[in-house]
Amino acid sequence: MKYFLFLFCCLSFSWGQDPVKWSAQARQTDTNTYDVILKADIQDSWKLYDVNLPDGGPLSTVLLWKNATALGALQGNEPKTGYDVIFEMDLSYYTNELIWIQSVTTEAATIELHIEYQACDDALCIFGEEPLTIPTDGSLINAVERDLTNVQFGGNKLKLDLKNTELLEASGPNVKASWWRIFVLGLLGGFLAILTPCVFPLIPLTVSYFSKSSLSRAVGIRRSLSYAFSIIGIYALLSLPFHFLDQLRPEVLNAIATNVVLNLIFFAVFVIFALSFFGLFDLTLPANWSTKSDEAATRFSYLGIFFMALTLAVVSFSCTGPILGSLLVGSLTADGGAMQLTAGMVGFGxxxxxxxxxxxxxxNVLRKLPKSGGWLQHVKVSLGFVELALALKFLSNADMVQGWGILPRELFIAIWMLILILWAVYLFGGFGFMHPKPKKNHAIQMALGVLVFFFVMYLGQGVVPNRQTPLRALSGFPPPAFYSVFPKESDCPLNLDCYKDYEIGRAVAIEQQKPILLDFTGWACVNCRKVEENIWTQPEVYTLLRDEIVLISLYVDDRKPLPEAEQQTITYADGSSRLLETVGQKWSAFQAINFKSVSQPYYVLLHPDGTILNPPIQYTDKATYLSWLKEGIAAGKSPQPLVPTFGIE
Structure with a gap:
């Protein structure tokens, strides 16, 4: 469901339509005093952010009264307040509808109001501005529903002489559902569960029971398959309640997974799981649950087989519960919500x-299976170390949200290294961990210890400063690179050479005879940061960005004022106009006029002569982005040298 919703949003808004529609009315309360009633209708799946938000998050909504003075506090309906998974902090925002009332005083016949705001969905953000002229006679006015990219202008100050503009129509969203990824993770979790002492000994017992109690081999096979499919169905059913949560309120899933208090609870629960695996105590479900399911298993044929599978799920909980908990929390933090959780549960089952x-x-293969013994205990203790490492992620989430600063990236990685070193020592037989030390270590156990040790060495690069953000294989799990004990060296992504002005960057591209990567971004654009940290950090992508193109990053939410000589007025096709007064307004209009888009992130590869090299791209996956980058660079190799010409003021 969410995939199609995302696809719809991209198709609807990437061409300039604003997901927020404003209307206003002035109601006179005294001489030259009015209550201005503002209403915003917000498209489904979009959030409009509140006023006076904390630093480090989205842009606050700003009401700029041009010829009136605000009196008293802004009144209206209460915003929703909670942890925002996009900006990773607690924020106030509105969905569906906003109603504000502001008392103002003015002597003018109309009230001039300029609204600046930011709205985001799961993948894109819009930085919007709405000029309103509100009559004081009580008339209701609606903001003009206009295409933000359909602009008339004079002087050709922002318009580029672009070639291959038909490629703009070929651009579109590039999103891949991650259901298969979480399904594979579920499979891996299920295979780990098989090797635990709670499950492995039951395999030969159960298969032998079906083979020997059946009248024929065919009947035994049917019963075994029914048992297997019952296991899959039981674990799939466990995700069913989350689908109702997803339908009633999609943000519930994100709130469950990202709330600060719940992250601390998850941290504590995972530590308890780890201690259980270490052998300090056993986690079990109530005994009467397994008794009742076992009794039901003896009453009916195939229904009885289902209850046998349910008995397996109940009695193996002490081993499968921690693994399932890891899978559940991992699924809820992903954008796919309940469907991804179902995919993971089905994979596990x-x-x-x-x-x-x-x-x-x-x-006959049953006779060749390894006998239950001490190796199962080693598997269980090893899972304890994995659970302990996972627990640290939830403490890190709470730390970043609250801004405690107690677990920066380098300390997080160092603690991981310590946990893994202890695991390697255990595997090498250094200590028994609540059990007698083994007299002889198995070859597989020793090999796993060597692999863990090498992984510790890999983690070591994460505790020292690095230009290209190390540990890309773990991207998104440790704290981000900026949450570090080391200071930032540059305000360009990954310390690349970048230019924040189109003409300056174009002049460099002409001099170096390289294609241009136009990066329409925003300081408050989280998905822009995701592309930079998760895709641009890939070695092949980073090398291309560093050596083969000239990067021009244009921040559409930059509120630095433009010099008066650079300010200009643009006119929309419906006759309304807008004065470009800030750097961000300039680049937002530049994107809209030339590329018919107002959403970010938005990437364009073009030759310095204005030739668009391939269809622009937005938020996508690593493989697609790399292929797109290579395609554009190959198309941009032109034998014709260029000389600088300047067109944008």
């Missing part, structure tokens, strides 16, 4: 059911 189904066809 499929892996858990696989040996019960396959071995029913080949019962």
């Amino acid at each position: 499929a892996a858990l059911a696989l040996p019960f189904g396959i071995l029913s066809f080949f019962p």
